[in-house]
């Protein structure tokens with residue numbers, strides 16, 4: 001027994017020391033290999049820089065922002081996308097962003113990294129680098145809140161190539177890179193929902209961060225789940241199709257490639273849902289402008305310039321965002337308000353109706369933004385306004401050419417109800433349908449309320465209980481509206 005124990009102890013000892021020896025050998029080789037790669041890389045870099053001094057190399061620099069940082073450069077994005085494929089292999093330090101596929105990452109070179117690329121026998125090098133923006137006083141004041149680390153850098157790619165390859169690189173290679181970059185962008189594209197950051201947070205004048213911040217757009221609403229009159233829905237979808245494929249048409253008739261939609265109707269009738277459905281249908285990004293945090297017409301223009309094509313620019317509740325009812329309407333309204341105030345003794349306006357006085361965006365600024373000279377830059381943009389009170393808006397704002405298509409989103413009719421019943425409960429018919437149809441003719445209920453009643457609240461809920469709930473809710477609404485009418489009748493009885 002003692003002998004056996006000794007032998008097994010000896011065996012495991014031998015195995016352990018063998019593993020240790022093996023590990024040391026492998027580790028040394030690994031280090032050797034890494035060092036070798038490191039030195040090779042450094043050498044090639046130094047050699048090329050040295051050679052560049054006698055000028056056999058030319059370079060092209062592509063900056064992230066062009067036009068005084070007004071607009072993000074398409075070329076930069078395309079090169080970045082192109083290099084994301086190449087750099088995954090040759091580069092040691094990578095930057096990662098989340099990709100369309102939840103498990104994957106989109107990789108790009110970190111600053112200071114270099115990759116080689118071969119094209120038709122020519123070898124070129126891409127170098128990624130960044131610079132700190134110069135500080136202006138205003139910027140310094142702003143940045144002091146976030147500390148120096150928060151200061152955004154300006155990113156660049158620089159391409160090195162031999163002088164005799166000049167025409168090959170400039171005329172053939174670079175256009176090819178942009179083309180392939182665009183293809184990679186389409187492959188990795190995630191739709192985004194942007195919102196503007198307050199203009200207080202932009203640095204003044206000099207270099208500043210983007211006016212937009214974004215999240216991935218993941219709204220599930222599609223036209224297949226949007227309840228509205230089927231003929232109107234088809235008209236909207238056809239209109240969107242015509243717009244999307246209308247590049248040549250717009251060029252031929254000399255119009256900027258953009259289209260305005262005005263969605264109006266009471267709260268809960270699906271205006272925001274319609275915007276999400278449009279974005280999903282067209283595969284466009286959404287830029288949701290919060291007008292109250294835009295402080296001037298110039299800022300509004302900057303915001304617009306930074307939007308990309310294939311996007312929907314949204315201003316929700318346009319009547320509440322700003323005082324945009326126009327001079328003529330305003331004058332009339334002021335007179336009316338004066339009368340009214342005299343009658344009911346004045347008092348504060350409702351919180352929802354409070355106007356933001358800090359914003360200097362004017363009606364004319366907004367009109368120019370939608371249909372002025374600047375509105376044509378970029379192309380393929382849809383502008384959507386939503387409002388609960390269409391009559392409050394200045395006619396100039398919603399004339400055709402600015403808001404080309406007006407879509408009324410209204411209370412739930414029987415057709416919309418049947419659509420919602422199919423979507424929410426998967427039923428085409430039910431004995432309670434007639435009662436619901438009858439009540440919907442008498443009571444105004446929004447699709448949002450109908451949808452809420454049709455949503456099962458527990459595992460035991462099914463079509464019977466949900467439809468019964470809806471009938472009950474409609475009856476209560478009818479009773480309430482009846483009582484309201486009676487009260488009004490009594491109030492106005494002579």
Ligand SMILES: Nc1ncnc2c1ncn2[C@@H]1O[C@H](COP(=O)(O)OP(=O)(O)OP(=O)(O)O)[C@@H](O)[C@H]1O
Pocket residue numbers: 221225226227228265266267268269270271272273274388409447448449451
């Ligand atoms: N026509 C509809 N079809 C399907 N769902 C709808 C419809 N209308 C509203 N809903 C649902 O009701 C909810 C509220 O709708 P939504 O936010 O689009 O209303 P809205 O018209 O934008 O209201 P508001 O004027 O208050 O902004 C959403 O969850 C939406 O899915």
Ligand SMILES: [Mg+2]
Pocket residue numbers: 271272273316386
């Ligand atoms: Mg809404």
